[in-house]
Amino acid sequence: MKNTVTDILLEALGRAKSKGELQLVEMPAIVLESPREKSHGDLATTLALTLAKPESKAPRKIAEIIVSNIQDTGGIIAKTEIAGPGFINFTFKQDRWQQTLFEIDSEGAEYGLRNIGKGEKVLVEFVSANPTGPLHVGHGRGAALGDALANLLSAVGYDVSREFYINDAGRQIRLLALSVWTKYQQSQGNDVPFPEDGYHGSYIEEIAQAFAKLHGNKYLKVPFDDCVDVFGDFGKESMLLDIRTDLEAFGVRFDTWFSEASLLKDNSVQRSIEELLESRNMYEQDGALWLRSTLFGDDKDRVVVKQDKSYTYLATDIAYHRNKLARGFKSLVNIWGADHHGYIPRVQAVIQAFGHPKDSLHVLLVQLVAILRNGQPVPMSKRAGNFVTLRDVVQDVGSDAARFIFLTRRSDSHLDFDLNIAKEQSRENPVYYVQYAHARIASLFREAETRNIAIPTKDAVNISLLGREEEQNIIKALAKYPEVVEEAALAYEPHRLTFYLQDLAGLMHNYYFKHRVITEDAALTAAMLFLMKQVKTVIKSALTILGVNAPEKM
RNA sequence: GCGCCCAUAGCUCAGCUGGAUAGAGCAACGGACUACGAAUCCGUAGGCCAGAGGUUCGAAUCCUCUUGGGCGCACCA
Structure with a gap:
């Protein structure tokens, strides 16, 4: 949808330019967004506003020029409006939105998947806890994030591997x-x-x-x-x-478990050092070997081999990242606890020292999790070996609730995990709210079945019956799903999906409450069931990416 | 001392690359079950986006400073 409008706008600009109405020394990027306010249409662009300065014309004037040059050859736009200081608002024809339902119906679980990754290899390394104690809730948050992110990247066409780095040396x-x-x-x-x-x-x-x-x-x-x-x-x-x-x-499986000790055993640490010495990215001083990390933006150079010839932790990390790159991964994602943030410039320097662009490494930081019970923080002391383990939490509230709640916040913000809320079966617990929406539709289908009403196929349904406001809102939300997936993946932010799901579930619950689905009106019943089917598909798809079950019954 | 992250409704948090009147949930108050699951829904109220400058057509968003929190600053791992 966005792409179609982008093309239409680009063509309009082209015509304006050839007629001399606009200079367009540089072609601007076309930015389209869905306005919050419904009266502002389905998609809006600020194109005229951004062109105001280079063209030295009033933005509304530019908007008029653009609009007058628009040719909607596909016939999808119902209305084009200039509003406010120079926004151009597009409203689509209703049947255009309704096509979305057919699309979901035929694509099923594939709906929303993209191929922007084009099979490029990505390595997501996460958890990577020391094998010296059980996993705690913080690891759980990292696990939920890493796994969901890996799913998300697969969904947009990357070839993703999950890896656990075992700190078993030293x-x-x-x-x-x-x-x-x-x-x-x-x-x-x-x-x-x-x-x-x-x-x-x-x-x-x-x-x-x-x-x-x-x-x-x-x-x-x-x-x-x-x-x-x-x-x-x-x-x-x-x-x-x-x-x-x-x-x-917890539903997390790794493709590889990579041993730090193996890097020492097979001499790759030694070889990495030799390679860096050769490329002059490492040098000797005061009897130690230093990585010239300041070349790549670090505050100071870092010791890799100490005066006593033993390695620092960085030495194995150098070998490890060299190994990752050698395996052909174009993009590396590392998920770390937020207390390691000071380490990022160092590892980014390593990547660059091996001749790869800085941004081929993305480090996501995960903030600590505070566990609350009855609203009170549960004290945790690692030293005494007394802390809330991931196992405790999973046994207590279940994997679904834990995963979903871990993903309801941006990873770099603090998270209060309230065990009582996680077990609660109410609106306050977002997992149940979303899962219930799915189960409710499943239940509706069971009800239909007992009354011998078939879930319609797309040839047997009249979608134009779905003209009510709630129906339009749901359809628009469904149409937005592929974009949400793409944006969440490119931003490495799975939490966007949890928010999307809560919105979609909210629309569904509202609709369900207001309008009875199964009625005497067979045609309308069929159309509504068809709509519900697509909602169910999308909820399940998003939950699956998050690693959360979509139950038929609860 | 230097560096990074954070500050949005009473609470917990969203806010996409700078866009139009800043949004949810909870808590508070008031409503909705003879019908497909009330594990739900509807309404009301709640804001100087920490403060002060700046950039511009336009700032919660970008820049600078101040305040207040968290975390890093090892030839530790």
């Missing part, structure tokens, strides 16, 4: 090993002091018990340094299994 795994080893020793009666900065939490004991069950007292007399790897691997594998299980319960 000190934290050693500390995990030591924590498990200590609990193991203690459980076998050896009074070994627990490490001060060790991981607390009952899960460590569970791992130690599982270890004892498997190995008995075989490692009881082995000094820690001689069995770090055994305990480390065991701990890591146990935690990863837990993490994977929790994520699956």
Whole structure:
């Protein structure tokens, strides 16, 4: 629809130019938007306003010139108006909107999908929690965002992979090993002091018990340094299994689990460093190797190899991002906790040092989640191993509610997650509101079936019967869906879909309440059922992108 | 000290690339079930978009400063 009008406008400008009515030294971008105010038509453009200055003419005058040159060859426009300071408002013919319903009906689940990505490979890396403890709600928010975003990017034609980066190198795994080893020793009666900065939490004991069950007292007399790897691997594998299980319960599956340690093992860290030294993006100073990140906008250069020849965290990240690029991903999306924001310029420098444009990496920051119970914040202390886990929340409120609520805010704004509201089955809980709209339509269809009324196909329906205001509003909302999907995908903002869904569900509930669908008037009943069918399709499509179920019954 | 993010109705938040009279939900108040699911709907009220300048035809949106919150500033991970 937008494209058609854009073409019409471009042609009009072309004619105005050839007649000498407008100069048009530069062709302006055509911006079309749907006005809030209904009396302003279906689409509006500010074209005349933006042209006022370069043309040095009054905007209304320019609008008149443009309008006089418009030729609506397709016959879709009912009315063109100049309003206010120079807006041009278009109102479409009713049957044009109603075509939307046929479109949805024939495309079904495909409706709204686009191919702007053209199969380009995109990697979405998210969650990437240390395998040293269970996932908490913050990870859940990242998981919901990453998964929905991946779905969204697929919906617009990208070839998307989901990846979990396992931070399994370095000190934290050693500390995990030591924590498990200590609990193991203690459980076998050896009074070994627990490490001060060790991981607390009952899960460590569970791992130690599982270890004892498997190995008995075989490692009881082995000094820690001689069995770090055994305990480390065991701990890591146990935690990863837990993490994977929790994520699956949350409906999230990864295509790849990428191990940080593997980058050290296969020498890719070393090779990355050599490559950067060769390209002069890395240099030696004071006995350390530095990434010349200031070349690419970072505040200061960063150490990659320390004086003692050990690597900083950045070293593996360099190798990791090099690896991502080498796998052919044109676009990388990283989802991080907001406390890592200071790290962004560094990694963007890495990308550029390897010769890729800065904007091939998009970092989305996820703010913390505060859990509320009965309106009161639930205290969380990571140190004491006492925090609300993703598993707790999913068990408590369900995966659907959790996912939807995580996606009702922009990712970079704080989120208060109220457990009581998430379980509530009312308007206040947006998940139920939207799911209910879907289930209500399903229920309506069941009712129709018991009365032997078929859900009509498009050949058996007279769409022009749907002329009431509520019907027009719903149809317009449905027509907007493909745009919403596209914009949400390009902006990396799945939350736009949750807002869209709430609007659409609202229109549906309002309509349903005002107008009885199944009546004596068979033709009208058929048309209304047909409309409802398309609403159902779109709600389901959007919920599916968000990773939320669209139930037939609740 | 330097840098990043945020400030919109009593509360929680939307507001698309700068557009026309700033929107939802909740809470408050008043209404709607002999009919397809009232898990719903309708109405009323609620605003100096933190403050002050600037840019322009036009600013919640862009720029500068101030105030008030959050977070980063490691040869840690």
